[in-house]
Amino acid sequence: MPRTITSFGNDTVKLIRSLRDRKARRETGLFLAEGLRILTEARDSGLLPEIIAFAPAGAAHPLAAEIIAATEAAGGDAIETTPDILAKMSGKDNPGLILGAYRQPATDLAAIDRSAAPLWIVAQALRDPGNLGTILRTGDATGAGGLILIDDCADPYSVEAVRASMGAVFTQAVGTATWDEFVAWLRAGPGQLVGTSLRTDSDYLDATYEAPCFLLIGNESRGLPADYENECDLRVKMPMLGRADSLNAAVAAAVIAFQVRASWR
Amino acid sequence: MPRTITSFGNDTVKLIRSLRDRKARRETGLFLAEGLRILTEARDSGLLPEIIAFAPAGAAHPLAAEIIAATEAAGGDAIETTPDILAKMSGKDNPGLILGAYRQPATDLAAIDRSAAPLWIVAQALRDPGNLGTILRTGDATGAGGLILIDDCADPYSVEAVRASMGAVFTQAVGTATWDEFVAWLRAGPGQLVGTSLRTDSDYLDATYEAPCFLLIGNESRGLPADYENECDLRVKMPMLGRADSLNAAVAAAVIAFQVRASWR
Numbered sequence: 001m002p003r004t005i006t007s008f009g010n011d012t013v014k015l016i017r018s019l020r021d022r023k024a025r026r027e028t029g030l031f032l033a034e035g036l037r038i039l040t041e042a043r044d045s046g047l048l049p050e051i052i053a054f055a056p057a058g059a060a061h062p063l064a065a066e067i068i069a070a071t072e073a074a075g076g077d078a079i080e081t082t083p084d085i086l087a088k089m090s091g092k093d094n095p096g097l098i099l100g101a102y103r104q105p106a107t108d109l110a111a112i113d114r115s116a117a118p119l120w121i122v123a124q125a126l127r128d129p130g131n132l133g134t135i136l137r138t139g140d141a142t143g144a145g146g147l148i149l150i151d152d153c154a155d156p157y158s159v160e161a162v163r164a165s166m167g168a169v170f171t172q173a174v175g176t177a178t179w180d181e182f183v184a185w186l187r188a189g190p191g192q193l194v195g196t197s198l199r200t201d202s203d204y205l206d207a208t209y210e211a212p213c214f215l216l217i218g219n220e221s222r223g224l225p226a227d228y229e230n231e232c233d234l235r236v237k238m239p240m241l242g243r244a245d246s247l248n249a250a251v252a253a254a255v256i257a258f259q260v261r262a263s264w265r
Numbered sequence: 266m267p268r269t270i271t272s273f274g275n276d277t278v279k280l281i282r283s284l285r286d287r288k289a290r291r292e293t294g295l296f297l298a299e300g301l302r303i304l305t306e307a308r309d310s311g312l313l314p315e316i317i318a319f320a321p322a323g324a325a326h327p328l329a330a331e332i333i334a335a336t337e338a339a340g341g342d343a344i345e346t347t348p349d350i351l352a353k354m355s356g357k358d359n360p361g362l363i364l365g366a367y368r369q370p371a372t373d374l375a376a377i378d379r380s381a382a383p384l385w386i387v388a389q390a391l392r393d394p395g396n397l398g399t400i401l402r403t404g405d406a407t408g409a410g411g412l413i414l415i416d417d418c419a420d421p422y423s424v425e426a427v428r429a430s431m432g433a434v435f436t437q438a439v440g441t442a443t444w445d446e447f448v449a450w451l452r453a454g455p456g457q458l459v460g461t462s463l464r465t466d467s468d469y470l471d472a473t474y475e476a477p478c479f480l481l482i483g484n485e486s487r488g489l490p491a492d493y494e495n496e497c498d499l500r501v502k503m504p505m506l507g508r509a510d511s512l513n514a515a516v517a518a519a520v521i522a523f524q525v526r527a528s529w530r
Contacts, residue, residue: 041508044508045508130395134513134515134516137509137511137512137513137516138512138513138516139507140507140508140509141503141505141506141507141509141510141512142506142507143506143507164513166509166511167508167509168507168509171507171508171509205527205530238406238523239526240406241406241407241408241526242404242405242406242407242408242433242436243306243309243310243405243432243436244306244402244406244431244432244433245406246402246406246431247402247406247519248399248402248403248429248515248519250399250513250515250516251402251403251515251519254512254513254516254520255519255520255523258503258520258524261504261506262470265470
C-alpha cells in the first residue's frame, strides 16, 4: 500500500525536490522524471522508479496503477500526496499528477555495445539541456543506440533534459567520456566518425555513411574544435541558404541522423 | 551623442524591461533583441532599433559602433549605461553588452509575397517560444521565405523566440492568421500544402514537393487537427524507428524542410 504524505517538510518531499540540483543528483545517484507518458516509457524499457509519488487523480489511470503496483512489488517507495506537494517536488506550477525518482545508470563507455545499433550520436560540450533531451528523442526516432557526451555537457539527468527527451532518456544508452577516452574507445573497434564542418566540400546528401556510424555534434556556439574535426573519418557540410548561416545543434543532429538513415534505405 | 542612464528607475529602462511581457509588447509594438550578432543580423536586413542600449564595452566593437551611429542617424534613441542596468533591462544574469528595442512588423498575410521564396513554414498552435525561434532559424537556413503562425501560437517577438532564432526573426517574414484566413489566402494563389501525418503511407523521402511549398507543422503535443490534415495537398510521414514514436516539432520541421530542399537539387 502506498504511504500518504501531507507535509511539505517531509524528508522524501525534500529529497525529490533536491533532484532539480545537479549536486543532489550526483550525491544520490537519482534523477526525476515526470508524467505518465515518460514513466510508461521507462517501464516499457524495463525500468521502475525507486520512489514514485502521485496525486489521487494520478493513480486513477490503469497504466499509472500498474506502474505504482510494480514499483511497490520491486521494493520501491510509493507515495500518495496532494497536487500542491507534487508541485513542490517537481518545481513546476502545473506538474503531472505522477512522478518518479530513478537510479542513474552507469555512463562509462565500457557499458556501451556499439554493435547494438548502426547509429550513435556524440555531442561535444553541448550546454543546453533542452537540446540534449531533444537529441535523445531524435536518437530514439532514428534508431540510434545512444548518446555519448564529450567534455563538459549539460546533465542528461536534469529535469529539462529528461522532459525534452520525452522518455528517450530511458530508451537510449548514455555515455560520458573525455575526448581522449572516447577516441581510444572508438578506435578499438569498428566505427565511422562523422563531423559537420565548414572546411569540406562534401555535401551531407552525397556522403557514404557506414555502420556503426558515430555522428559528432559540436558545441552550440563554437562548433567542433579543429583537432576534433581532424579526427573525423568523414566531414560533411550542410548547405546554408540563408543569411544567419547556422543551425540549432539539435536540429543539425536530427537532419544528419535522418539523412544517414535515408542513405541506408 | 548617446545619452547616459545611470538610474534603475529611468523610464526607458522600465520600458525596455517591460518588453519581456507580451502585454507590453502588444501595447508598445516593440520587441527586444540582445547581443551584437542578432543586432547585426537586423542591420544586414535593413532594420535598426528605435532604442539601442549598451555598456561601454559593448560599443567598443566596430560593428556595434556602426549600428549605434546608424540608429542615432535614423532618429533612434542611443543609451549608454552600466552592465547592471543592462542586466535589469534584459532580465538575464549575463546579458550581452548591447541590446535593441525594435518595431514589430505587420504580420497580416496580405504583406506576404509567396513568390518571394519556394518554401514557407506554417505552424499551428506552436506553444514553445524556443521551438518557434528554432523554426525561424531553420527557415533561414533552408531558404524559406517566412513562418506563418496559425491559431494560438507562442509570440515570435518574445525574448526566448528572438534569442532562439539567432536573428532569423529579422530575415524571415512572419505572418499570423486564423486557419480559415490562411486557407482562403493560400487557395487564392499557387501553393502546395504539405502536412505530416500518421494516416498516410507516403514516406517524406519519396514525396514530390512543389514550389511554393507550405510545410504545415502541428502543435507539440497534439499534432495537426484532422480537418487541417485533410486540407493538405500532400500528407507525408516520417519513419519512426524507436519506441517513443515522436519528434520535437522544431526537429520535424527541419528534417522535412531540408528534405524538400534536397528533393529540388
